[in-house]
Amino acid sequence: DELTTIAVSATASYREKFAAEELASYLNKITGKELSVITVDSSMVPDGTIAIGELSVSSGMISREELGPIGEDGFVINIADNKGAICGWRDLGTVYGVYELLKQVGVKFYAEDCEIIPSKSKLKIPELHLAIKPHYDLRTIFKYDVYFKGITPSMKLGYTPNDDMGYHGDLGAPGERNWVHSASFMMPYRIFGKEHPEYFALNKSGERVKPGEGPPGHLCLSNMEMRETGAERLLHLIEKQENRTSFVVTQGDGRSNSWCQCSNCKALDAIPGDHMTDRLMDYVNYNARVVNEKYPGKKILTLAYTEATSRPPERVMPDPNVMVMYCPYPPQTPCQSHGLDCPENSQGFAELQGWIEKCPENMYIYDYPRGYRVWYEPFGSFYAMVDKMNFYASNGIKGIVQCVVPTSFTDLFVFVQGVLFWEPDADVEKLIDEFMDAYYGEAAPHMREYFNFMHNEINTRNVHQGCESPNPDLVTAEYADNALVMFDKAQNAVADDPAALYRVELEKFCLLFSDVNQRNTINDELTISMPEHSKRLAETVRIAREMEVIRVGNMPNMMNFKNWLRSVSLLTLQSEPWYYDPGVDAFLNNPENIFIY
Ligand SMILES: [Zn+2]
Ligand SMILES: [Zn+2]
Structure with missing residues (x-):
């Protein structure tokens, strides 16, 4: 039999109501069917219903004793006999419980804009008894x-x-x-x-x-x-x-x-x-x-x-x-x-x-x-x-x-950290591969190559980066040359996948920014040809415009991308925000001209 209804008690908290709406919304995306969220009397939860939050306890589907050991942020899920119940030790746990049930039916959460939602015409949730709590409070x-x-x-x-x-x-x-x-x-x-x-x-x-x-x-x-x-x-x-x-x-x-x-x-x-x-x-x-x-x-x-x-x-x-x-x-x-x-x-x-x-x-x-x-x-x-x-x-x-x-690799960091909060023994390398496949699509192998390259450089060259200082040591001229080859492959692999391409370019931007920041025509540290440098500078500006980058740091020349650009190139832009300046297109259309003026 199918689950068709989601129920909360009349006194449900805002988090319980949120949990119920989330479950209804995802199950709708999975099955294409509208699920109703109903309020029911505490003693009778109809067949085909998933009870959310305190209703699970008042209807006898989850006991207080079951909830004791999973305090304060854990939850219990009981699905049996064509009925289900999800309840946390407190209402926050109920929200986590709903996401866990969705994972059990095949939903994958990787990042804000990267989720995998399976398509199933009928939703049959097998008998399930879970009691899970995070490792960290x-x-x-x-x-x-x-x-x-x-x-x-x-x-x-x-x-x-x-x-x-x-x-x-x-x-x-x-x-x-x-x-x-x-x-x-x-x-x-x-x-x-x-x-x-x-x-x-x-x-x-x-x-x-x-x-x-x-x-x-x-x-x-x-x-x-x-x-x-x-x-x-x-x-x-x-x-x-x-x-x-x-x-x-x-x-x-x-x-x-x-x-x-x-x-x-x-x-x-x-x-x-x-x-x-x-x-x-x-x-x-x-x-x-x-x-x-x-x-x-x-x-x-x-x-x-x-x-x-x-x-x-x-x-x-x-x-x-x-x-x-x-x-x-x-x-x-x-x-x-x-x-x-x-x-x-x-x-x-x-x-x-x-x-x-x-x-x-x-x-x-x-x-x-x-x-x-x-x-x-x-x-x-x-x-x-x-x-x-x-x-x-x-x-x-x-x-x-x-x-x-x-x-760098922001969403990967957030995802893996999130898993380790709940499962400290999780296989991190496996998580990285799984995440990258979903997040970078066809570019995943190349992004994995760059990710490995970056961390290998840190270890073999003993790079110790500090949170309160600039860290110019990692991106040497040679590092930039090697990494750009990997990024070329990554960009080509997802040329017709805009979401993945954007994510690849977020990462490439960091590389280009660091390269241009350290070696440019203003500080006279260039180690590459002028045409190659202007090409890199142009791509830095192009991606920054796409990202709508304003602030780039907490240093005198980094409070604003425009000021930073002036500190590393002859490019001076007037508009606010900078990416509306007509000079941006003029430069991007003909990057080498910047050195002719
Ligand atoms: Zn160190
Ligand atoms: Zn005192």
């Missing part, structure tokens, strides 16, 4: 949408959605996505600065800091009145977002010299004014206890970040509801191309191991898998991620936040 990407035009961590790929993270907008900072350094939203200077300058950090000259002086949001963490006021504001935030799980309590951005120099703060330190982890833990635990009284189950996230707090605490251990995001960040962890066992990363690795030893139940990771200075250099952090995930999985790490994702 938190699985997300910070600021994904800022670097990749509105793309957010996908539940289809197993990620924690943004709407499970505390959102500071409700504290009067609308649009604020920088939840990782929360101090300036918890205690904004514009609200408290005038009446309570003592809430803010004392600098080395003995003055309370004001906005614009050093990194924002550095607080005097020992000030009890500040703590009370801040905790009240945190409770207020949670009250407005009760269905969210994780709330961040951290100091502002910046290194140890930004931290408060007052004697009360220093008295909380293990090494006064140098190693502030105990001070931070004291402050974070204060908030965590206030929250736990009213909202047990909420998690308070904080950072082990820079030399200020990257060492584990000496006296004050995190409370059970505090999760510490250790940051494998330079200078302690300067290499993002290799795992933590890269000799360059020995200090960071030792610190993290210290944390794991002292606080084995409280550890998350906040990682840096890309370049933040030059956005479009090929950045080979893929196998570093895989190596680290192996270490994290076997050392009790409970959550992973990626600070954005690399621009």
Whole structure:
């Protein structure tokens, strides 16, 4: 018999309703038939129906006992006797459960715009009993949408959605996505600065800091009145977002010299004014206890970040509801191309191991898998991620936040990372092949060749790429020559497959950008002929126009593609955005003319 109806309870949450609509929509794409989503009374789920969410429990199709072991993000699927039920430990798990059922009937989720949906006239779901939970409690990407035009961590790929993270907008900072350094939203200077300058950090000259002086949001963490006021504001935030799980309590951005120099703060330190982890833990635990009284189950996230707090605490251990995001960040962890066992990363690795030893139940990771200075250099952090995930999985790490994702092989990185969140032992090489076949079509073998070439170069030439610096070492003139041959083959293979061609060219753009950036007529480092260089420059511009690239990094000449172009060529464009400038077509039609003017 066929399943024809999807049912939710009358009190279904927005995520349960979303899960039901998703299931109906995909099953419609598979079978061509409209499935209705109905609301049913808790005791009677008709034959031919899949119950979604709490209805599964109230109708007796899934028991509370079954849900216990798969908390907090797992789910149970029971399909038997011409009826089915999908329910998570909480409603988020129900959404993952729906995607799992779709995978069971042959749907493949690879990326936002790359899914495989089979076609079947009749949908017969075999008897099925699954209970699945992710290996990690938190699985997300910070600021994904800022670097990749509105793309957010996908539940289809197993990620924690943004709407499970505390959102500071409700504290009067609308649009604020920088939840990782929360101090300036918890205690904004514009609200408290005038009446309570003592809430803010004392600098080395003995003055309370004001906005614009050093990194924002550095607080005097020992000030009890500040703590009370801040905790009240945190409770207020949670009250407005009760269905969210994780709330961040951290100091502002910046290194140890930004931290408060007052004697009360220093008295909380293990090494006064140098190693502030105990001070931070004291402050974070204060908030965590206030929250736990009213909202047990909420998690308070904080950072082990820079030399200020990257060492584990000496006296004050995190409370059970505090999760510490250790940051494998330079200078302690300067290499993002290799795992933590890269000799360059020995200090960071030792610190993290210290944390794991002292606080084995409280550890998350906040990682840096890309370049933040030059956005479009090929950045080979893929196998570093895989190596680290192996270490994290076997050392009790409970959550992973990626600070954005690399621009190289972005969707592959996101896909594989998503699988490893749920199945740490998954066969990564097999996943890469499967992904590339779906994503690059006929170009897959050539893209695999380039992917292997890139990571092989990183390993054999000992290239250690860093997230906070330009990384010119990888793309040498010879690297560019070799890689361009592979890209030619890849482009030819998918000449009549626009989606695959676009994806190939995204990758080629990184190569061309890095090549032109390092060797051009302005810096006089050209190693190839003028016609060949102008051809590469033209293709860089052509692909950039297709991608509508605006910002290319966080360096003076990289705030805008137009400025970057001026810094590497004689091409000056006037229009905003640059790709509407008639000079673009003039150049693309006759690239060599640029050197004749
Ligand atoms: Zn202080
Ligand atoms: Zn390295």
